[in-house]
Amino acid sequence: MLNAKFFFALLLLLAVAAGNGAYCFTKKDSLLQILKKELKSSRYDQLKEARLRRIRSLLSESASQSYQRRYQLYSRMLQEYMPYQFDSSYVYVKKMMEASEKEGDSYGLQESQLKLLQIFTTAGMFTEAGELLSDLHDESIPAGLKGLFYDRKARFYESLADYNNDRHSRKYRAEAEKQFIKMTSASPPNAFERMIARAEVPDSLGNRRPSAGFYLHFITHHGLSNHEIAMVAMRLSHHYSGDDKIALLALSALSDIRSSTKYTQAVLHLGEALYKAGDLKTAYECINKAVSDAAFYNARSHKIDIQNVLPLIAGKTIMETEQQRDKLIISSLLFALIGVTAICIIAIVFIQMKKIKVNERLIQKQNGQLAAVNLKLMEHTRINEEYIGFFFKKSFSYISLLERLKRTVERKIKMKKFDDALETIAALQITREREDLYKSLDQIFLKLLPDFIPAFNELLKPEDQIWPQKEGSLNPVLRIFALIRLGIKDDETIAGILDYSISTIYTYKIRIKAKAIVKGEEFDKRVMDIKFINC
Structure with missing residues (x-):
């Protein structure tokens, strides 16, 4: 085993550097804390979608460009989509196959077919993958694709063995091992796939090579991308147990999130490991992430794996919740009398x-x-x-x-x-005496209600408002409504005071009410609501 302090410090340094974080922890829980924050983040998927939009924009302009340019853009789209979404991956690999077939490019066609084989395998479409593999033969594969061919073939048999998990699985694993051996001799000396597959190849004595130190060195000395770190950390986790295994799986899951990899086993295996360790809450969060990723990627085999694990964790979570509920009920009963x-x-x-x-x-x-x-x-x-x-x-x-x-x-x-x-x-001079009487009445009334004239005019439209020519006096119309405000509402009495006929008083009142902005009884009420001074 490696030195524990060095191992965790190295993993945390790697995780923080990849995520531009600012954490200073030296335990496996630190990686889980970082992972929990990243589980809630959508910024990596947003960056992925931005890259896809840029390439898609270039593709929209490639109709008049060369086959090589279009094939290159299709390949870039496929590279982005392969760990991200099955349906789109399938669309673009088919476009690569159609373009290379139309161009007569056998190398490009076989390269596209190998990528389609990988897509079928990761999606659990083993029937389609088997049919495609039967059309590919060693002797027809170009030298530059041999290593990729053996790797994809090995992955197919390895995934088929894991999926079936029956008496045929041993045969499939043996075939996968055989293809891994072929790949090590066919791949370039420093090819990534060859390096991470070395742990699967038996040495000359028939035993598996120790790969933990080899992989840890590989992670820290080869400038790997997040997706590659996730693959290596996942492989490395097979050789550890307990907190070490959880830390490696957390690193792999974290790197998958940062590379927007939706087809991932790391977060599922991390959920299983946390479940066995008793951390049900984090395990449930990881399984939920695995469910959402599998639904997004649309991988059949991955959904089946999750369905096998989810009931166990959900059942244990429910049981623990019920136990906590029972404790809560007992505690509640103890405080019931005080509460009542x-x-x-x-x-x-x-x-x-x-x-x-x-x-x-x-x-x-x-x-x-x-x-x-x-x-x-x-x-x-x-x-x-x-x-x-x-x-x-x-x-x-x-x-x-x-x-x-x-x-x-x-x-x-x-x-x-x-x-x-x-x-x-x-x-x-009776007329003059009457005018003197009206003048006195006006003065006393306006002394009691100085705001009567403007308040009354607020009830009329601007063009229908009535303003006396002489300040401090009322005209006949205003005098009628002044008497009404004083409580004299009988037309006959008003007519006697003002020396008008009853019909004249009635006509004035009807004409003014017709021009008012409020009608009927509301107008009368507003007139009566005009306040006396200091009241």
Whole structure:
């Protein structure tokens, strides 16, 4: 085994560097904490979609370009989609096959067929993969594709063995091992696939080579991409157990997320390992991620693997939840009596407070009603005071006038100056006296309601508003509604005061109401709502 501190420090350094993080931990839990944050992130998929859009844009302009250029762009799209989405991978590998077949490029066609074999294998479409493999023969494969051919063939038999897991699996694994051996001799000396497959090749004594140190060195010294780190860490996890295995699987899952790899076994195996270690919460999060990735990629075999694991973890999670629930019920029962007592006390206090609030609202309502009554009483008192004083003065003035007139007429009659008596009576100017009365009424009314004219005009349209020519006075129309505001609503009484006919008063009222912006009783109410000063 490698030195534990060095091993974890190296893994964390690698994880943080790949994710541009800022973490300083030295335990396996640190990798899991980083992984949990990344499980919630969608930025890597957004970056993947941005790359796909750029290549797709180039493809839209490639119709007039050479076959090599189009084949290259199809290959780039396939490279992006292969670990990301099965359906799109299949579309672009078929485009590569069609383009190379049309061009007569046998090398490109066989390269595309090998990639299609990989797609079928990862998707669990073993029947289609087997049919395609039967059409590919060693002798017809170009030297440059031999290593890829043996690798894809080995992966096919290895996946078939894992999928069937029956008496035929040993035969499939033996065939896979045979193809891995062929690949090591056919691949270039430093080819990535050859390097990560070395752990699967037996040495001269028939034993598997120790690969943990080899892979760890490979991870840290070859500038691998996130996807390649995920593959190597996954292979390396087979040679460890316990926390070491979980750390490697977490590194692989983390790298898969950062490379937007949806066809991945790492997060599923990590969920299984965490489940066995008793970390059900994180295990469930990992399995949910595996479910969403499998649904997105649309891999049949991967969905079956998840379906085998998910019920176990879900069942254990439910059982643990039920145990926690039982503990909670017991704890709740212990506090039940105290709770019931507290609730009773709170209920009594609440009822009393509610009664107090009801009484407060009733008092406030009654106070409001009293205030309204007091306001009206103040208005009536003010009116009475002003108009009683006014009429006392006017009455005294008219009595004095009548008294002087009486003495003058009596004296002239006694002196038998009848013509002079008639002239004295004729000299009385009733019209002027009435105008003086209206003027006094206007002054007193506007003193009590100084805002009556603008407030009344707010009820009319701008073009229909009524403004007296002389400040401090009312015109006949305003005088009618001033009397109404004072409580004189009978048309006959208003007509007598203003020396108009009843029909004239009625016509004025109807005409104004027809021009008002509010109609009917609302207009009358608004007029009566015009406030007295200081009331």
